[in-house]
Amino acid sequence: MKVARYALVLLLASPVAALEIVINQGVENPTSIAIVPFAGYQGSTASGIVSFDLLRSGQFAPLATDNMLSYPAQPEEVIYRDWRILGVDFLVVGELRDDVAGRLTARYHLFDVTTERLLSSRLIRTNGENLRDVSHLIADEVYERITGIPGAFSTKLMYVVAHDIGTPDAYYRLEVADTDGARRRVLFSSDQPLLSPTWSFDGSKVAYVSFEEGSSAVFVQDLQTGNRMRVAAFQGVNSAPSFSPDGTQLAMSLSRDGNPEIYLLEIATGSFRRLTTNPAIDTEPSFTADGQRLVFTSDRGGKPQVYMMSLSNLVPKRITFRGNYNANAQLLPDDERMVFVHRAERRYHIAWQDLEGDRGVNILTETALDDSPSIAPNGSMLIYATKRNGKGIISVVSIDGQVRFDLPDASGNVVSPAWSPYLKSSIQSSDL
């Protein structure tokens, strides 16, 4: 299979260099698409962002602008022959403009070149959102119109960058960035370890483990206000926070009573409910989308395996049966499959399996020190942490394993990634 290799560096006017994207692999026959540089101020920047989003999905091969034979901005300017001879299947043209109030608006048109049909014409109105948000929305819409799957380009990635770990100079930064590595923003920094960040289902809050007080404690941070709240700092290990879908509860693993057990915190009242009672390690809880069940890791059988438990009867049921180390399960949005860390011959891979039925394990990665899988809200991609050339990086891979790209940091180790849910936007998009 031909492997396309790209190393693309985004240099943006920001104090911290963007996470570099290194694309390792795309699908065998990507769909050829041409995103013509948009007319208007910064139009080519916008179309460039759209192209890069679609490229990273691994399912599209955007045509280089230099290879284009014409540069239409309106439907009436489109000459289908110019695109057919280049083997292009889909075409996007558009323009950016400020409205009378100075707010950015965009118009774009999507064409099916083969059938010479206009598929959609859209008007995008903003309320102060910027060019990147508009571009990602266009990529989301084009992606969904062609593949039928909602795009996840407007989502965010959260992760920890760790420097000089194990030394007195160590420092850690919890960051959020766009899925293309741009607009990095530090949420919290510390000279003690930070790990296990997780998003609330509405994207308004995050929770994570911080060692700032000398040992592990769980914190919740509001993304809007920056407010931090320490929610668990008991004796022992306080770890593995995971929000319930309705946002009212936070599951976590606490060893306050002698060994790690799963607890549920009612955030509003601060009261804890213990869910497991077993002298083994019970940890890494994660909710189903309907909020009724949890998957979690337990070594009650001797080695770590994944269990499923209904919140109504609290009876754990083992659901991994291949190999002797299966941990850190995350459910796909359909609640029918999960991804997790699976050890095979002392190599730690990300794998997926059905929750029911045969439960055969499908290994998705060739890297061997994998951890922290996190699924995009459209269920088609996941991000995980691994090591390449001795450095911690986060890597995106499609659920079918065909697409792969890495996000290394220039200097630090990137660990503990968490893919955001769909995020609220006030951008208005409508048919033209």
Added chain:
Amino acid sequence: MMSQWSWRRLALSGGCLALLSACTCNLTQQAPAPVEETVVPQPVVDVPEETSQPEEEPAIPGFIDRGGETIVIDGERPVNTTFYFEFDEATLSAGDLARLQTIAEALRRNRGQSAVLEGHCDERGTQTYNLALGERRGNAVMQYLQSQGVSSTQLEVVSFGEETPAATGSTEEAWAQNRRVVIKFP
């Protein structure tokens, strides 16, 4: 009876060390201090009086402050307070137990001294499960110290999982250095 006194004192301390698992020695002095002797009936022996000699300092483990860091001393040498573990394991070896006995005695003699048992893992596996595994290793050390009579109020286990390795690198050597419990005396 100087030599007999010294001999008896050394024998008592040696005997106590050998019986650590069984005896509940009630030693209350602050280190370094001589052992509180109990009277052991001896047959009367006619031994000529000896000239006075300086008492031998018994090899009793204690704590010293070395440049701001509190360490356990055994005789004159510091005791290595790092314990290593096999992959996926939280069990102590016989050699580990012997070292821990020395540390336990120091802690028993110094009820006011606390110890933090820091548990660690190598980088393999998940960060969160490794927090629990690091604690399991710390607990193994804590439980042994408690079995040797150290009060639980003196001991605390803090797990760092794989977050603060002693050695970087993804080699067996580095990993072996990271699977450890480090005892610190704040």
